[in-house]
Amino acid sequence: MAKKQFEAESKRLLEMMINSIYTQKEIFLRELISNASDATDKLYYKALSDDSLVFDKDHYFIKVTPNKEARTLTISDTGIGMSAEELESNLGVIAKSGSLAFKKANEAKDGHDIIGQFGVGFYSAFMVADKVTVISRALGAEQAYKWESEGADGYAIAPAEKETVGTDITLTIKESTEDDSYEEFLEEYRLRAIIKKYSDFIKYPIKMEVSSQRPKEGSEDEFEEVREEQTINSMVPIWKKNKSELTDEDYTNFYQEKRYGFDKPLKHLHISADGAIVYNAILFIPENTPFDYYSKEYEKGLELYSSGVLIMEKCADLLPDYFSFVKGMVDSEDLSLNISREMLQHDRQLKLIAKNIKNKIKSQLQSLLKDERESYDKFYQSFGRQLKYGVYSDYGRDKDVLIDLLLFHSSKADKLVTLDEYVSRMPEEQKYIYYATGESKERIARLPQTELVADKGYEILYFTEDIDEFAIKMLMNYKEKEFRSVSSSDLGIDSEDKDKEAEDKAEDNQELFAYMKEQLAGKVKDVKASKRLRTHPVCFSSEGEVSIEMEKILGAMPT
Ligand code: ADP
Ligand code: MG
Numbered sequence: 001m002a003k004k005q006f007e008a009e010s011k012r013l014l015e016m017m018i019n020s021i022y023t024q025k026e027i028f029l030r031e032l033i034s035n036a037s038d039a040t041d042k043l044y045y046k047a048l049s050d051d052s053l054v055f056d057k058d059h060y061f062i063k064v065t066p067n068k069e070a071r072t073l074t075i076s077d078t079g080i081g082m083s084a085e086e087l088e089s090n091l092g093v094i095a096k097s098g099s100l101a102f103k104k105a106n107e108a109k110d111g112h113d114i115i116g117q118f119g120v121g122f123y124s125a126f127m128v129a130d131k132v133t134v135i136s137r138a139l140g141a142e143q144a145y146k147w148e149s150e151g152a153d154g155y156a157i158a159p160a161e162k163e164t165v166g167t168d169i170t171l172t173i174k175e176s177t178e179d180d181s182y183e184e185f186l187e188e189y190r191l192r193a194i195i196k197k198y199s200d201f202i203k204y205p206i207k208m209e210v211s212s213q214r215p216k217e218g219s220e221d222e223f224e225e226v227r228e229e230q231t232i233n234s235m236v237p238i239w240k241k242n243k244s245e246l247t248d249e250d251y252t253n254f255y256q257e258k259r260y261g262f263d264k265p266l267k268h269l270h271i272s273a274d275g276a277i278v279y280n281a282i283l284f285i286p287e288n289t290p291f292d293y294y295s296k297e298y299e300k301g302l303e304l305y306s307s308g309v310l311i312m313e314k315c316a317d318l319l320p321d322y323f324s325f326v327k328g329m330v331d332s333e334d335l336s337l338n339i340s341r342e343m344l345q346h347d348r349q350l351k352l353i354a355k356n357i358k359n360k361i362k363s364q365l366q367s368l369l370k371d372e373r374e375s376y377d378k379f380y381q382s383f384g385r386q387l388k389y390g391v392y393s394d395y396g397r398d399k400d401v402l403i404d405l406l407l408f409h410s411s412k413a414d415k416l417v418t419l420d421e422y423v424s425r426m427p428e429e430q431k432y433i434y435y436a437t438g439e440s441k442e443r444i445a446r447l448p449q450t451e452l453v454a455d456k457g458y459e460i461l462y463f464t465e466d467i468d469e470f471a472i473k474m475l476m477n478y479k480e481k482e483f484r485s486v487s488s489s490d491l492g493i494d495s496e497d498k499d500k501e502a503e504d505k506a507e508d509n510q511e512l513f514a515y516m517k518e519q520l521a522g523k524v525k526d527v528k529a530s531k532r533l534r535t536h537p538v539c540f541s542s543e544g545e546v547s548i549e550m551e552k553i554l555g556a557m558p559t
Contacts, residue, residue, distance in 0.1 A: 001148075001156040004092070014094055014152050018126045025182075028128055029064075029191070030198035031121030032075045032169055034309055036062040037202045038099045038114045039079025039167060043139065045106050046080065061205045064195065064232075066186045071173045073129075073185055078166040081138040087147040087157055091134065095119045113307040113333050126151045128185050129171035135160050136167040192232055201237035201308035201331075208232055237308055239280040239331055243270050255284050258303075260327035263288040266379055269328075269364050277352045279332035283361065285368075286327060289382040293325065300324035302357075305331035317347065318354045322390020322402060323361050325383045330357070362401050369405065369418070377416060380407050388471040396474040403475060409441050409462035411454060419478045422459055431492035432484035433477075435461040437469050448536030449486045456493055460486060487541045505529040 022028075040060045047055035065074045082090060082098075090098040099116030125132045130150060137144035144162030149155035162168070174182045184190040188210050195206055209229050216222040238246065238254050251268040255261065265284035273279050283302070292298045300321065301314030308331060319326055334349050369376040380387075384407060391399045391406070407416035412425070422433060434453045438444035444462045453460055463469050472483045484491065506513070506529040513527045520527070524540075533539060 001158045003154050003156050005154045014123055014126070018123065018151075021120070022124055022127060025127045026185075026194045027198075028124040028171075029075075029185075029194050030309060031124045033062055033064075033195070033199045033202060033206060034115040035099075035122060036075060036077035036079060036167070037204055038116050039077050039081070040204050041114050042080040042099075042102055045102075046139065057204075061207055062202070063207045064191055065209065066188065066191060068186045071175075071186065072170050073173055073191075074168055074170045076166065076168045078164065081141070081165050081167055082134075082136040082145070083138040083141060084145045084157055084159075086138065087134065087136060087145055090119070091122060091147050091149075092155055092157075093119070094123065115307050115309055117337075125169070125171050128173055128182055130174050131172040133170045133172075134167060135162050135170075137162040137165050139165050141165075195232045198310045200233045200310075201235065201240075201305070202233055203235055203308070205231040205235060206233045237280075237305075237331065239270065239272075239282045239329065240308075243272075246270070251282070251284075254282065255327070258329075260284055261286045261288070261290065265327075266375060267364065267368060269360060271357070271360055273353075273356060277332070277349055277356070278334055279330055279353050279356075281328060281330040281353075281357060283326050283328035283357070285361075285364070285379060285383075286325060287378070287382070289325075293383075294385070298324070302326070303329035304335075305329060306335050306337055307331070307333050311335070311337060315350075317350055318357060320354075320358055320390065320398065321393060322387055322398070323358065325386060326361055358401065362405070365405050377407070380416065385465065385467060388465070388467045391471040392467065392474050399475055403478065406471070408435075408468065409444075409464060411445065411450070411460040411462065417461075422461065423479050423481055425459060426481070427457070430456075430458050431481075433461065433481045434458055434484055434486055434491075435463055435469070435472065436486045437463040440464055447486070448533055448539035449541065451533060451536065452493060452531075453486050453491060485542075487539075489541060502529045502531045 040062075043053075043060070044055045044057075047053040060078045062078075063074075063076045065076070067073070086098060089096060095118065097116050097119035099114050100119070103114045103117070132149055134147040135144060136147070144160045145157055146160035147155060147157050171185075173185050174180075176182050188208065191208065192210070195208075199206060207229050209227055211225050211227055212230075213223040214226050216224045238250065248268075251270075252264055255265045255268070261284075264287050266287040267285040269281070269283040269285075271279070271281040271283070273281075281302075290298065299314055299316070300319050301312075301316040302318045303310065304312040304315040304318070315330070318330060330353060332349070332353060336349065365376070365379070368379065387402050387405055391402050404418065404420060407418060408422075410417045410422065413421075419433070426433075436444045436447055436450050438447060441462050441464065444450065444460075444464070450460055463472070469485075475483065477483065509529065513529075516527045517524070530539065530541070
């Protein structure tokens with residue numbers, strides 16, 4: 001076999017790629033399986049335009065075969081195969097993608113989507129292999145060819161034997177060193193896990209011979225180990241199935257299989273977007289708050305697939321922080337991936353998808369609030385605080401998305417109320433939306449500051465969480481009604497007789513107030529006669545925007 005040399009730049013590129021593009025070695029299997037799937041898709045496409053070819057999906061498969069003794073791992077496919085020329089140009093020229101060329105030549109688009117485009121994935125095999133041997137027989141050819149390479153120093157092509165059309169790629173797995181172990185790539189359980197993780201939704205069966213326990217014949221409690229071929233991948237992604245064929249249970253199973261959470265989903269959302277950007281998504285609102293949710297350890301994000309192949313486990317850019325509780329996956333063919341297919345090249349499409357998803361989640365929550373209030377209350381208990389943070393963050397950039405999703409305790413209802421409910425109950429002459437802050441509903445109800453407003457028969461929102469008042473300050477108003485703390489000096493409630501009474505009292509007790517102020521110097525700014533008290537002798541109040549409660553929180557913050 002005559003050895004041919006890679007060109008100098010290619011040689012460097014190969015080394016560079018092997019050592020730097022991919023962050024995880026296990027990716028090589030994803031790449032080789034994706035190529036096998038592409039090769040089978042090409043057969044399918046050929047059959048579309050060639051009547052002499054019949055494509056029966058059941059005849060095609062990908063097989064993964066580890067051999068520990070020989071230290072080899074073989075990935076076989078029944079795809080279109082490669083001629084000697086194709087072996088040369090596709091595997092001998094780095095960054096040349098036969099698949100991309102094929103895709104361009106066959107513009108047909110009907111769900112069979114070719115994955116390859118960069119012409120480098122194949123070489124990722126050298127991350128784990130000292131030697132790669134490809135034996136391939138092209139569709140319509142009698143003669144098969146072998147391509148072999150030990151990496152950067154070149155490759156050789158020679159005639160070979162192969163009975164069926166397709167390609168076998170055999171990797172001679174590297175010996176483990178002190179720093180790097182490669183043994184896992186010969187272990188059935190690891191290979192199975194890697195296939196499940198990245199290639200679960202490849203549409204052809206990925207088979208592997210595995211050991212399993214079977215009851216011994218004629219015995220009930222004795223088992224024997226048998227070798228049998230199993231299909232490892234689920235093949236049809238649930239998100240490509242018709243919504244009407246899927247039950248709640250299917251979605252719950254998917255949620256649990258994917259380990260999105262240990263609970264059950266409270267609600268699922270199945271999106272098939274076909275507009276400016278094409279994508280499928282299955283999203284879940286979990287039932288319970290994950291134990292680490294309100295901590296720094298919690299990582300938001302959705303799984304991101306491109307044409308059914310996992311690209312990123314937690315794509316954070318797909319979710320705003322205030323919807324960080326949402327779990328699930330997004331699959332799109334429209335993403336511009338970078339060469340390692342681990343990160344995204346440009347994020348225009350991603351931004352579009354993220355925006356779309358944000359709106360879908362919002363309307364899902366809105367209809368939950370409208371139609372299934374009990375479920376919404378449950379959701380709000382788990383994640384309401386996050387929504388309120390959302391109103392407050394980014395200087396209230398997305399407050400409009402969230403305002404109608406907020407719930408608060410109230411003086412007039414046992415359950416939490418929306419701002420809309422509050423406003424719709426307001427008597428005409430009521431100027432403001434009143435709120436009071438405190439540790440609990442019960443304590444707030446006893447606050448002297450609430451007396452005047454409550455006496456008027458006006459509803460008061462009870463803020464029991466630190467974030468409540470900050471969020472409301474960001475909102476400023478709702479349906480043109482301003483928010484007003486019951487501690488505010490101007491409550492917008494007319495009480496002329498009270499005004500007169502207060503003035504008289506202030507007059508009469510000038511000396512007492514002066515004395516009190518002196519005694520409390522540095523602790524209070526002023527001592528005044530109040531117009532709002534009914535049964536209580538005294539209360540605190542504040543002037544200006546920052547309430548006493550906010551002052552407390554701000555004062556406790558580390559500076
Ligand atoms: P990409 O898949 O991005 O095109 P690869 O480096 O993974 O790049 O593969 C290079 C090319 O080699 C592919 O485009 C394809 O033409 C060819 N190829 C690789 N593996 C196979 C295979 N199993 N069967 C047929 N052709 C293959
Ligand atoms: Mg590829």
